[in-house]
Amino acid sequence: MTLKTQEEWHADVQSYAKELKLPMIRRHLAEHASEANLQDISYEAFLAKLLQKEQDARRESARYNRIRRAEFSQKKYLEDLSVQDLPEDAQKQLKTLKTLDFIREGRNAIFAGNAGTGKTHMAIGLGMKACLEGFKVWFTTVPILVNRIKETRAENTLRNFQSRFEKYDLVIADEMGYISFDKEGAEQLFTHLSLRAGRKSTIITTNLSFERWGEIFQDEVMTAAMIDRLTHQAHIVNMNGSSYRMKETKAWLGTQHSGVSQPS
Structure with missing residues (x-):
């Protein structure tokens, strides 16, 4: 040999x-x-x-x-958050949310407050961290989600979409409340979010208080049921405060101006 x-x-x-x-x-x-x-x-x-x-x-x-x-609209990391500029309640709850135990426990998180206070940044940051730690994540806006559901229903692929949707470890549904829905859209959104209730985690960002969710769903009974299912054992984060986005913009403008030489 x-x-x-x-x-x-x-x-x-x-x-x-x-x-x-x-x-x-x-x-x-x-x-x-x-x-x-x-x-x-x-x-x-x-x-x-x-x-x-x-x-x-x-x-x-x-x-x-x-x-x-995950189809994030943009890449944002928790490390890039200026925590001291977040609303007070967000500062308190972020430490707990960063452990991602809420995902392991199948609990939801709802970030509710006025525009520009860091809701989407926090949501995407948690989603990115979840991806890095091995969780399956999907990011969407609520209007896009409703349109996707309607499209798959029209194409007779709704069952496949539902199966994928309920298996994600974390779904981030951004911008709840920016537009209202017709009856079909509201019912389909309720059905799909209910698929995950108590089993898998969903982060909702919204600019509306719960008292105003009826403006989205236009049905008092459905609104009450939706709030009840989404908020059960959920982390409710009060995101009302001064605009985090405006602070970022002012800081960026400051760095731009500081780099411009003044005329002698």
């Missing part, structure tokens, strides 16, 4: 790694083999380092794919 040369063994490993779809092993084989020879690393340590490269790459790819599939 003819013994194989080191180059031939390398070629075999490259071929096996290609067939098994292990691109990081193919990429780093020569580097780690050389390091193992120079430092007299054991076979087990050599193999473990190669496999760790593969695992790290797959985890990073999975994080990227979860964020991409």
Whole structure:
């Protein structure tokens, strides 16, 4: 039996790694083999380092794919929040929400308050953190969600959409209250959000107090039922306060002006 040369063994490993779809092993084989020879690393340590490269790459790819599939309107991170500029109640509850235990427990979070106070930034930031920690997330605005439901119903794919919708670990439904719905839209929204109640988490951002939700659904009984299901054991965050967005804008304008040289 003819013994194989080191180059031939390398070629075999490259071929096996290609067939098994292990691109990081193919990429780093020569580097780690050389390091193992120079430092007299054991076979087990050599193999473990190669496999760790593969695992790290797959985890990073999975994080990227979860964020991409979440369809965030923009990428916002909790680390970018100026916490001291958030409304007082948000500052108090953010520490608890950041643990993501509410997702593990299937509890909702409702951010209610006037425009510009950081509701969407907080919601997306929590969603991004959830993606990085392995949860399946989907971001949508409430008007887009209602339109999507109607489209899938017209295309006879509503059941498939419902199945996906109720399986997300976290759904972020932004901008509840910016427009009202017709009877069909209100009923479908109620049905879909009810699918997740008590099992999976939903974040709702709204500029309306609960007393005004009747303006959205235009049905007192449905409004009461919706509020009851969404708020059961939920985190209700009072987001009324001065405009966080305006503070960001003023800070940005300040940096722009500070960089402009004054005429002598």
